[in-house]
Every structure is written in structure tokens, then in C-alpha cells.
Amino acid sequence: MIALLMRDLRLAMRAGGGFGLGLAFFLIVTVMVPLSVGPQAALLGSIAPGVLWLGALLACLLSLDRLLALDWEDGSLDLLATAPLPLEAAVSVKALAHWITTGLPLVLAAPVLGVLLNLPVPGFKWVMISLLLGTPALSVIGTFGAALTVGLKRGGLLMSLLVMPLYMPTLIFGAEVARRGAIGMDIQTPLLMLAGISAASIALLPFASAAVLRINLR
Amino acid sequence: MSIWEYANPKKFITTTERVMPVLWAAAAVCIVGGLIWGFFFTGDEVRQGATVKIIYLHVPTAMLAINIWVMMLVTSLVWLVRRHHVSALAARAAAPIGMVMTLIALATGAIWGQPTWGTWWVWDPRLTSFLILFLFYLGYMALWEAIDDADTAADLTSFLCLVGSVFALLSRYAVNFWNQGLHQGASIMRVGAVIGTDTEEKVNNIYFYPLMLCILGFVLLFVALLFYRTGTEIRARRIKALLARERVMA
Numbered sequence: 001m002i003a004l005l006m007r008d009l010r011l012a013m014r015a016g017g018g019f020g021l022g023l024a025f026f027l028i029v030t031v032m033v034p035l036s037v038g039p040q041a042a043l044l045g046s047i048a049p050g051v052l053w054l055g056a057l058l059a060c061l062l063s064l065d066r067l068l069a070l071d072w073e074d075g076s077l078d079l080l081a082t083a084p085l086p087l088e089a090a091v092s093v094k095a096l097a098h099w100i101t102t103g104l105p106l107v108l109a110a111p112v113l114g115v116l117l118n119l120p121v122p123g124f125k126w127v128m129i130s131l132l133l134g135t136p137a138l139s140v141i142g143t144f145g146a147a148l149t150v151g152l153k154r155g156g157l158l159m160s161l162l163v164m165p166l167y168m169p170t171l172i173f174g175a176e177v178a179r180r181g182a183i184g185m186d187i188q189t190p191l192l193m194l195a196g197i198s199a200a201s202i203a204l205l206p207f208a209s210a211a212v213l214r215i216n217l218r
Numbered sequence: 219m220s221i222w223e224y225a226n227p228k229k230f231i232t233t234t235e236r237v238m239p240v241l242w243a244a245a246a247v248c249i250v251g252g253l254i255w256g257f258f259f260t261g262d263e264v265r266q267g268a269t270v271k272i273i274y275l276h277v278p279t280a281m282l283a284i285n286i287w288v289m290m291l292v293t294s295l296v297w298l299v300r301r302h303h304v305s306a307l308a309a310r311a312a313a314p315i316g317m318v319m320t321l322i323a324l325a326t327g328a329i330w331g332q333p334t335w336g337t338w339w340v341w342d343p344r345l346t347s348f349l350i351l352f353l354f355y356l357g358y359m360a361l362w363e364a365i366d367d368a369d370t371a372a373d374l375t376s377f378l379c380l381v382g383s384v385f386a387l388l389s390r391y392a393v394n395f396w397n398q399g400l401h402q403g404a405s406i407m408r409v410g411a412v413i414g415t416d417t418e419e420k421v422n423n424i425y426f427y428p429l430m431l432c433i434l435g436f437v438l439l440f441v442a443l444l445f446y447r448t449g450t451e452i453r454a455r456r457i458k459a460l461l462a463r464e465r466v467m468a
Contacts, residue, residue: 144381148361148374148377148378149361149364151365151370152364152365155364158357158360158361158364161353161356161357161360162357162360162361162378164353165350165353165354165357165382165385165386165389166381166382166385168350168385168389168392169385169388169389169391169392172389172392172393172395172396173392173395176395176396189395190395193392193395197388205381208377208380208381211377212373212374212377215370215373215374215377216370216374218370
């Protein structure tokens with residue numbers, strides 16, 4: 001499992017900047033927002049938590065097609081499926097690698113981009129905490145979507161259509177934590193719901209992803 | 219006699235074709251009767267005037283929109299457990315009907331909302347979750363279309379339906395939490411509202427009976443459409459198999 005994790009991480013680091021690509025996309029989305037809605041500081045400050053969440057979500061989404069498709073093309077997925085390691089574990093490790101290469105950098109970059117968007121000071125902590133709790137769910141749910149569409153030639157757009165509705169609860173609760181935190185409201189309920197969604201997704205969805213992957217490899 | 223007999227495509231087609239004329243006729247009688255009763259023989263509501271009468275289209279389609287997804291969930295499970303092709307094809311046949319019902323519910327809701335709430339659209343939890351449901355239908359249908367192999371497509375869409383149901387339910391509660399709504403709560407199927415013991419908003423009896431007739435009509439219409447479309451899917455599958463066999467023979 002650790003070998004697989006290290007392999008995925010190394011591939012992401014070396015193969016054409018997959019590591020920084022999601023981060024750069026996040027930066028660009030964040031820069032585009034003031035350009036599109038105008039530079040008023042008060043307006044930007046009030047929408048900043050939502051924009052950061054949406055940017056992180058899109059960055060996660062767009063990096064999903066690399067998650068399984070490359071391994072599908074060169075046949076290493078077939079090897080993984082026949083390996084002694086259960087496919088459920090392999091899928092979980094792949095989701096973890098995706099999170100480390102995409103989700104974690106986003107969490108760390110969010111405060112910097114928060115400065116650009118004039119995020120209120122108490123918001124920094126909660127944007128980071130909510131992204132830290134929420135991005136693992138985004139990776140795991142995305143792995144399910146990637147497994148569904150792995151056999152398709154041009155599955156990218158279809159995968160977005162399938163994955164986005166599944167992202168909605170995570171986005172709602174995550175952005176709610178960040179928004180409430182930024183204006184100093186009580187955040188306990190959405191925070192617990194967000195943590196619950198993440199925990200349940202991590203625990204249950206790898207089974208669905210592995211089942212779907214087996215169907216596709218049949 | 220058990221329901222699994224109808225898992226045989228031939229048996230399914232012959233039986234449904236026998237009952238379909240009855241279903242079409244009953245659906246037409248109920249819908250036409252319910253709409254005429256509702257539109258011309260019930261009075262205008264005190265505050266809303268005649269706009270209240272869109273309820274006869276709005277409520278049945280909205281109920282079907284949700285229940286068709288539940289039906290797809292059940293048939294998907296049946297396909298995954300017992301591998302009956304008719305079941306998978308029924309789920310496939312139901313999805314476009316469900317999508318159209320969602321769309322009608324959203325459109326009639328907007329037309330109703332304009333005069334009563336003063337706006338076509340608000341980000342009310344019920345409205346939002348219907349929009350999300352619509353997106354789920356879109357994704358489900360797109361996945362069916364995208365995959366060539368029939369059994370793989372049936373398996374994958376079944377899994378999408380299972381996982382999607384959980385997340386659709388989660389979204390429902392999430393949007394509830396996210397915004398307070400303008401839309402009234404459940405006011406037809408609540409026990410107290412039907413027997414008239416509670417004093418909260420409820421649908422008056424004058425509107426209740428024609429509404430029930432319309433709901434019945436729409437359910438019958440759905441069943442008839444579902445049988446029709448499932449029969450079409452079965453035949454399309456058979457034509458495909460025949461063509462493939464001919465190609466092998468030649």
C-alpha cells in the first residue's frame with residue numbers, strides 16, 4: 001500500500017507538473033473573481049469564503065481525470081485488480097494520493113488567496129479548517145466518479161456532470177462553515193455535518209468505487 | 219404466480235400490452251376529469267385567486283418526480299441482486315419521464331410563484347433540491363448514453379443511482395439547513411391535514427378531491443408510459459442482438 005502511495009506521489013510530482021497544476025488553477029479562478037464582479041473590498045470580503053470553496057472544488061474536479069485514466073491506459077489498473085491487495089484498498093490509496101497532491105496544497109494556499117479576496121480575519125482559520133475537513137471527501141467522491149467513467153474515451157465532461165451533484169452537500173456545509181466563521185457566527189452544526197460527510201464518504205465510498213472499477217475492468 | 223414471472227421479457231411485453239390500453243384510458247379519464255373538475259367546478263381561493271389551480275399540475279408532477287427516482291433505485295437494486303434485464307431497462311425507461319416531471323414541476327412552480335411570491339425563482343430549499351434532482355436525472359441519463367456495452371451500462375448506472383440517492387437525500391437536508399424557504403411544508407399527505415385535526419396550512423377539501431384524481435391520473439400515465447418505454451427498450455435490445463447474429467452468420 002505504501003509502495004503504491006509512493007508510486008502515485010512520484011508520478012504526480014514528475015509527470016508534467018500534476019502537483020502544481022491544481023494549485024495554479026485555484027489561483028487563476030480566485031484572480032478571475034474580482035475581475036468579474038468588481039474590486040469593491042466589502043463585496044469581495046463577503047463572498048470570499050464561497051469563492052475559495054468553489055475554486056478548491058473545481059481544482060479538485062479538474063484533476064480527477066488523471067487519477068485513474070493514465071493507469072487504465074497503460075494497463076497498470078488490471079495489475080492492481082489482480083494484485084493481492086484488495087481493490088478497495090488500492091482505490092483508497094489512490095484517493096489519498098490525489099488528496100495529498102491536490103487537496104492539501106489547496107488547504108495551504110487558501111489563506112494566501114484569502115488575502116487577495118479581502119477575507120475577514122476570523123475567516124482564515126475556518127476556511128482552512130473547513131477545507132481540511134472537506135477536501136478528503138471531495139477526493140473520495142471524485143474517485144468514485146473517475147471509476148465510473150474510466151472506460152470512456154472522452155469522459156471528462158461527463159464525469160463533471162456526474163461528480164458535481166455528488167459534491168453539493170460537501171460544498172454546502174463546507175462553505176457554510178467558512179462563511180459563518182468569517183462573520184463570527186456559531187459554526188458547530190455545519191462543522192459536524194461536514195466532518196460526518198467526510199468520515200462516511202471515506203469509510204463507505206471506496207467499496208462503491210472498487211465495485212464500479214471491477215465492472216469496468218470486466 | 220409471482221412478480222418474478224414478469225422478469226421474462228416476452229411475458230412482460232405480452233402482459234403489459236394487454237393492460238396498457240386500459241391504463242391509457244384510465245389515465246386520460248382521470249387527468250381530463252380531474253383537470254375539468256379542478257379548473258371549472260371549484261371556486262377561486264380567497265387570497266390567490268385563480269392561480270391556485272395550477273396545483274393540479276404542480277403537485278402530481280412533483281410527487282412523481284421524487285417517486286420515479288425511488289422506483290429507479292428499487293429496479294436498480296433488483297438488477298444488481300437478481301440480474302433481470304427487464305428491471306434494468308425499466309430504470310432506464312423511467313429516467314427521462316422523471317426528468318420531464320421534474321421540469322414540469324419546476325416550470326409550473328415558477329409560473330405559480332410569480333403572482334403569489336412575486337418572483338419566478340427563489341433559492342428556497344424545495345426549489346433548490348428539485349433543481350439538484352434534475353441534475354441527478356441528467357447525469358444518470360448521460361451515463362446510460364455514454365456506455366456502449368449494455369450490461370456494463372446497467373451496472374454502472376445502478377451504482378450511480380445507489381450512491382446518487384444517498385447524496386440526493388443529503389443535499390435535501392443540506393439545503394434545508396442552508397436557507398429558510400418560502401415554500402409551504404407538506405400539506406397534503408400530512409395525517410392531521412387530511413383528517414382536518416390541525417389548524418396549520420392545509421389544502422381545502424374542495425381542492426383535495428380533484429387533486430387526488432389528478433394525482434391518480436398522473437400515476438396511471440406514468441405506469442403506462444413506463445410499460446410502453448420498457449417494451450421499446452426490450453425490442454431495441456432484441457433488434458440489436460438479431461443484427462449482431464446476422465453479422466456473425468454472414
